[in-house]
Amino acid sequence: MSGYETVIVNRRVELSEEAAARITADGGCARSSALDICDAPAVANFFALQPRVDALVNCAGAFLIRPFCETTIDQWRALLDVNLRGLWSMCRHSLVRMQAGGSIVNVASRAYLGSPQLTAYGTSKAAVIGLTRALALEVVERRISVNAIAPGMIETPLLRESLDPAAFAAARAQQPGGYWGTPDDVAKTVSFLIAGAPFITGQVICVDGGKSVTSAYVG
Amino acid sequence: MRVALRPGASDLTGVVRLALREASIEYREDEHADAFAALITVAEPLEESSYHALDDRTVARIVDAGILSIVGSVQRVFPKLRAGSRIIHITPCCAPNRPGSIGAALVEAAIIALTRSTAAEFAEFRISVNAIMPRATWSADSAISSTLIYLLQAPTSVTGLSLTVPCNCNAPNR
Numbered sequence: 001m002s003g004y005e006t007v008i009v010n011r012r013v014e015l016s017e018e019a020a021a022r023i024t025a026d027g028g029c030a031r032s033s034a035l036d037i038c039d040a041p042a043v044a045n046f047f048a049l050q051p052r053v054d055a056l057v058n059c060a061g062a063f064l065i066r067p068f069c070e071t072t073i074d075q076w077r078a079l080l081d082v083n084l085r086g087l088w089s090m091c092r093h094s095l096v097r098m099q100a101g102g103s104i105v106n107v108a109s110r111a112y113l114g115s116p117q118l119t120a121y122g123t124s125k126a127a128v129i130g131l132t133r134a135l136a137l138e139v140v141e142r143r144i145s146v147n148a149i150a151p152g153m154i155e156t157p158l159l160r161e162s163l164d165p166a167a168f169a170a171a172r173a174q175q176p177g178g179y180w181g182t183p184d185d186v187a188k189t190v191s192f193l194i195a196g197a198p199f200i201t202g203q204v205i206c207v208d209g210g211k212s213v214t215s216a217y218v219g
Numbered sequence: 220m221r222v223a224l225r226p227g228a229s230d231l232t233g234v235v236r237l238a239l240r241e242a243s244i245e246y247r248e249d250e251h252a253d254a255f256a257a258l259i260t261v262a263e264p265l266e267e268s269s270y271h272a273l274d275d276r277t278v279a280r281i282v283d284a285g286i287l288s289i290v291g292s293v294q295r296v297f298p299k300l301r302a303g304s305r306i307i308h309i310t311p312c313c314a315p316n317r318p319g320s321i322g323a324a325l326v327e328a329a330i331i332a333l334t335r336s337t338a339a340e341f342a343e344f345r346i347s348v349n350a351i352m353p354r355a356t357w358s359a360d361s362a363i364s365s366t367l368i369y370l371l372q373a374p375t376s377v378t379g380l381s382l383t384v385p386c387n388c389n390a391p392n393r
Contacts, residue, residue: 040275068294068336069294073287073290073294076287080282080286084282084325085275085278088273088275092270095270111336112328113332113335114332114334114335114336114338114339115336115339116336117340118336119337122332122335123286123329123332123333124329125332126328126331126332127325127326127329127332128325130313130324130325130327130328130329131321131325133324133328134313134321134323134324138269138270138318139270
């Protein structure tokens with residue numbers, strides 16, 4: 001994002017360093033920091049060093065493909081810890097440092113619409129969307145926008161690690177047009193919501209190549 | 220028909236008990252039986268707070284009470300359901316138009332997603348999953364009762380729905 005100083009946090013600091021280096025190489029301004037968003041005291045300490053926040057993009061996430069009856073409560077809790085509780089911690093600390101014109105973008109998933117084998121994941125992302133809508137109304141008088149995006153199949157390392165080759169091919173065959181999105185598709189939407197659309201708030205934008213309109217359930 | 224009822228908020232649970240009794244449907248609240256024809260879950264009341272006060276531990280409690288307790292109930296009762304059984308979640312419809320509704324809004328969205336995903340997954344077992352979402356109005360509670368009895372008897376192909384119905388009880392979203 002041009003004009004912004006970006007702080008990239010990741011549990012794995014080498015990944016945040018790599019991302020910050022790419023932004024710097026492109027002429028941007030970026031720093032990196034190690035942070036586990038589930039560690040509430042660590043999040044508080046991190047934000048204590050940030051006097052001002054203009055925008056927050058919550059894209060840390062945990063993923064699980066598993067039948068409902070084989071998903072343990074501990075696995076549910078682990079997903080909700082990252083996808084919801086950690087995300088909320090980031091929102092809360094950012095908001096006290098945000099001024100009018102600030103924005104939050106929460107990265108959810110098209111799985112919030114319901115999908116077999118993705119019940120725990122999709123439910124955690126739906127909770128993020130519920131939170132996004134309610135929070136948007138709480139902070140609208142401060143002229144801060146809160147939106148969510150719901151990406152579909154985006155070719156990322158997380159996705160490639162999660163699917164075996166047969167599942168990979170089967171999932172791609174179900175996609176309208178037969179092609180998946182790229183991280184750039186997501187990034188452009190996030191940029192738009194951060195800087196281009198202050199009157200849009202409490203919304204969910206599917207970035208999924210039309211998959212969400214093909215059926216009631218989006219496998 | 221024997222129904223497993225997972226009680227939650229006392230007013231909503233009371234409406235469900237009355238509806239089942241009036242329809243002469245046997246229900247148990249302890250999940251201790253070999254087989255059930257349906258599972259009805261009723262949401263627990265949630266603590267409310269504006270975003271300033273909604274700290275990490277409060278979010279964890281809301282997740283436990285609003286989401287994980289319902290998931291646990293479905294997982295325990297599912298093995299006791301046969302083809303043709305129904306699962307019905309009753310959780311307040313939240314209009315997020317006032318401070319303090321973040322917890323209720325995230326739980327509502329989560330239960331809609333849980334309903335849709337498990338409906339898709341349980342379709343092959345011919346088990347339907349639907350949700351009734353009472354919205355506090357000045358109309359009578361009979362809409363909850365009639366919707367509940369309909370869903371208990373509807374074909375299992377009616378599945379994945381979250382139906383907003385009016386109610387007059389002291390739902391936790393008021």
